[in-house]
Amino acid sequence: MLYRAFDSFNAIGAENVIYQDVMACLASFAVILFGSPLIGLVFGLSAGLISRFTSHVHVIEPPIVFVFGYLSFLSAEMFHLSGILSYVTFDMLSIELAPCGPLRAVEWALGPIHFLAG
Numbered sequence: 001m002l003y004r005a006f007d008s009f010n011a012i013g014a015e016n017v018i019y020q021d022v023m024a025c026l027a028s029f030a031v032i033l034f035g036s037p038l039i040g041l042v043f044g045l046s047a048g049l050i051s052r053f054t055s056h057v058h059v060i061e062p063p064i065v066f067v068f069g070y071l072s073f074l075s076a077e078m079f080h081l082s083g084i085l086s087y088v089t090f091d092m093l094s095i096e097l098a099p100c101g102p103l104r105a106v107e108w109a110l111g112p113i114h115f116l117a118g
Contacts, residue, residue, distance in 0.1 A: 002029075036082040040089025043072035047090070048097025065094055 005025040009017050047068035054060050069090050076086035 032081050032085075035079070036076050036085035037089040039076045039079075039081065040072050040086040040091075041093065043068050043075070043086075044090040044093025044097065047094055051097075069094070 005028065009021065009025075012021070047064055050068075051061050051064050054064065069087055072090040073083040073087045077083040
């Protein structure tokens, strides 16, 4: 975000940067700062809710965590927000809400590799 802002400041020239440009940059930063975790919150809550109802089918829980985490990242990037902030928020919520957290999902995905190696 800062790179794009400074690149646009450089394109219009340092002497032509006005107060409104700086305020627009700060507003954009605030939107990214608060919008990205909001997207992660929505996907984290929905993954937790869905995985609560699939607790009797343990095979589907890890893919739900993977897919919703990736959707959280992609949705934030689609709106030019921070995908990393969105995913970190999703990850914190899914650790608390989903019976199969992100670390269990990774163990589930890498299980066959461990079986073949040892």
